[in-house]
Amino acid sequence: MNLKNAVSIFVFFLIWEFTARYLVSAPKTIFPPFTYVLWNFTDKSFLYTLLSNYSQTFFRSLLGFTVGLFLGLLTGLAISIKRSVSDYVSPIATLMFSVPSVAWVPILIVLVGIDEFRLPLVASFMCSYPPILYGVINTLRTFDRDQLDITAVYCLRHKTRYELVILPQLILRILPSIKTEAVMVWKTVFVAEMLVLPNGIGYLALIYASTLNMDKLIAVVLVLSLTLISIDVLLDWLEKNFYRVVNSIYERRFR
Amino acid sequence: MRDVSVRNLSVTYSSKVALKSVNADFPAGSLSILIGRNGSGKTTLLKAIAGLVNYSGKVFIGGEVADDSPPSLRRVSYVPQNNALIPSLKVWWNIALGLVDRERDPQIIKEKIEEVAKLLDIQHLLNKYPGELSGGEARRVAIARALVVDSDVVLMDEPELSVDIQTWQIIRNNILKVRKSDKTIIVSTHNFEDLLPYADVVCLLHEGNALFVGRPANLRTENMPLDVRAWLGSVIEADDVECDEGDFCVALFNGYRIYAGSYRKSFRSSPRILILPKYITVDQDGVLKGKVVRKIKHDTGRSTVLVSINGYELVTTTHEVLSEGAVVGLKIEKAILLG
Numbered sequence: 363m364n365l366k367n368a369v370s371i372f373v374f375f376l377i378w379e380f381t382a383r384y385l386v387s388a389p390k391t392i393f394p395p396f397t398y399v400l401w402n403f404t405d406k407s408f409l410y411t412l413l414s415n416y417s418q419t420f421f422r423s424l425l426g427f428t429v430g431l432f433l434g435l436l437t438g439l440a441i442s443i444k445r446s447v448s449d450y451v452s453p454i455a456t457l458m459f460s461v462p463s464v465a466w467v468p469i470l471i472v473l474v475g476i477d478e479f480r481l482p483l484v485a486s487f488m489c490s491y492p493p494i495l496y497g498v499i500n501t502l503r504t505f506d507r508d509q510l511d512i513t514a515v516y517c518l519r520h521k522t523r524y525e526l527v528i529l530p531q532l533i534l535r536i537l538p539s540i541k542t543e544a545v546m547v548w549k550t551v552f553v554a555e556m557l558v559l560p561n562g563i564g565y566l567a568l569i570y571a572s573t574l575n576m577d578k579l580i581a582v583v584l585v586l587s588l589t590l591i592s593i594d595v596l597l598d599w600l601e602k603n604f605y606r607v608v609n610s611i612y613e614r615r616f617r
Numbered sequence: 618m619r620d621v622s623v624r625n626l627s628v629t630y631s632s633k634v635a636l637k638s639v640n641a642d643f644p645a646g647s648l649s650i651l652i653g654r655n656g657s658g659k660t661t662l663l664k665a666i667a668g669l670v671n672y673s674g675k676v677f678i679g680g681e682v683a684d685d686s687p688p689s690l691r692r693v694s695y696v697p698q699n700n701a702l703i704p705s706l707k708v709w710w711n712i713a714l715g716l717v718d719r720e721r722d723p724q725i726i727k728e729k730i731e732e733v734a735k736l737l738d739i740q741h742l743l744n745k746y747p748g749e750l751s752g753g754e755a756r757r758v759a760i761a762r763a764l765v766v767d768s769d770v771v772l773m774d775e776p777e778l779s780v781d782i783q784t785w786q787i788i789r790n791n792i793l794k795v796r797k798s799d800k801t802i803i804v805s806t807h808n809f810e811d812l813l814p815y816a817d818v819v820c821l822l823h824e825g826n827a828l829f830v831g832r833p834a835n836l837r838t839e840n841m842p843l844d845v846r847a848w849l850g851s852v853i854e855a856d857d858v859e860c861d862e863g864d865f866c867v868a869l870f871n872g873y874r875i876y877a878g879s880y881r882k883s884f885r886s887s888p889r890i891l892i893l894p895k896y897i898t899v900d901q902d903g904v905l906k907g908k909v910v911r912k913i914k915h916d917t918g919r920s921t922v923l924v925s926i927n928g929y930e931l932v933t934t935t936h937e938v939l940s941e942g943a944v945v946g947l948k949i950e951k952a953i954l955l956g
Contacts, residue, residue: 508701
């Protein structure tokens with residue numbers, strides 16, 4: 363974050379604080395100033411509640427997303443070995459990919475049931491699996507033919523081909539999808555928790571909304587927002603430094 | 618050293634026939650060049666030898682049938698037209714690609730890469746990414762990757778592509794350096810005038826057929842299709858050749874002296890020279906006089922005509938409107954000495 367970003371955010375919070383304190387006639391419980399929201403983070407009981415629910419959401423999102431990511435990669439690679447199979451699977455993956463992630467939640471409530479482990483896990487899986495599968499199949503279908511020829515000539519083992527040539531480029535090509543879906547997983551789990559689950563930050567947000575604890579509700583939303591920004595920044599950094607990261611891994615392994 | 622032979626080699630891409638029953642021999646340790654227009658089958662022939670396309674017929678490498686061997690076990694190196702450097706790998710790793718599975722000792726890998734980088738003068742590029750290289754640098758890296766592995770056969774697809782003249786001279790010199798290392802080199806090229814004087818074998822492909830395979834000195838054009846001659850030029854027998862310490866040669870034809878570039882091989886008493894259409898100009902002041910035998914084609918104000926001189930037929934293009942039977946003067950700027 364550069365100075366301009368910092369100034370812009372500071373000014374935004376300043377306007378919020380000023381508006382809530384002096385311009386809006388609504389009670390502070392309905393439109394709390396920014397400092398009221400910040401004050402919550404000094405409250406140990408709030409912090410405990412927030413952290414315990416946050417860890418639930420974090421675990422659900424991470425597990426479902428990771429399983430979806432790896433299964434998407436593996437099945438995509440397996441399907442792409444046979445061009446004819448990928449021709450058949452690609453339209454299905456496209457169809458699944460085009461369904462908005464949040465739209466899976468009501469379907470899964472019926473199909474999976476209101477289960478605090480399975481429902482968010484399947485929902486986050488459905489966020490990551492179809493787009494990753496779609497990305498892998500389409501990337502491998504359009505992979506540079508000459509590069510594949512080169513690996514066929516120079517690499518004796520399939521492992522080397524995938525490790526040094528195919529996988530790094532594949533991951534880099536699908537990183538924008540991974541970034542979008544990693545954020546989407548959090549949003550979907552948040553919605554699922556808000557709708558039917560008894561814990562998680564989505565549930566917490568709903569509770570604070572129904573009890574008109576606006577400062578706490580905004581604090582929860584701020585935490586969600588910061589998490590999504592962190593994911594975006596982290597994956598953005600990875601995207602920009604991907605070649606460097608990959609090469610340093612090889613340096614350690616082979617040289 | 619291993620030779621390469623192909624027998625009745627045919628390749629079909631969906632409905633298009635790319636190679637039609639091609640037979641060719643490329644002796645061990647030789648420099649062979651594949652020439653032909655775009656789409657003539659040069660790249661396909663290289664890929665078939667490397668085992669990168671499905672084909673019918675036979676490919677022999679070192680006298681053994683290679684048809685069932687995967688590309689990685691054919692002991693060939695391949696430099697594709699677009700270099701195909703792996704963008705995610707640094708130059709060092711791009712060159713090491715063929716060594717990772719073949720050499721266990723990292724120290725040996727390092728030494729081999731340093732050696733080939735020195736040969737091609739790319740030591741300063743080893744820590745760069747392919748995206749940071751110029752066209753010529755990328756070409757040299759692709760060649761380094763081909764040379765670093767212990768292969769017997771090096772296949773290069775149009776190494777002159779997208780490089781400037783100076784870089785091409787460096788690459789050409791490197792090809793000639795590699796030739797001394799006993800590898801069998803097969804190069805597909807459009808820039809054959811620079812490699813023909815050094816080539817042991819020339820393979821002329823036209824619409825998937827091999828019109829000629831053999832020593833350049835045996836190349837004849839008189840019976841070739843006119844469109845091939847309009848592109849390739851005409852082979853004539855010179856009266857004599859004078860060379861200045863083997864580096865600067867002049868061919869004598871009909872009392873006319875034609876610059877024939879450098880030539881490092883011995884040639885017979887009446888050597889053959891190849892005259893490219895681009896080096897012949899119709900000029901009424903030209904000392905050589907010929908008779909227009911036939912108009913081959915005419916487009917956008919330029920005519921391609923066949924001119925007969927002393928029983929030889931040369932192809933040239935001109936802006937002048939010439940009728941069949943007209944006597945014209947010719948100037949020949951340059952010829953390629955075939956030996």
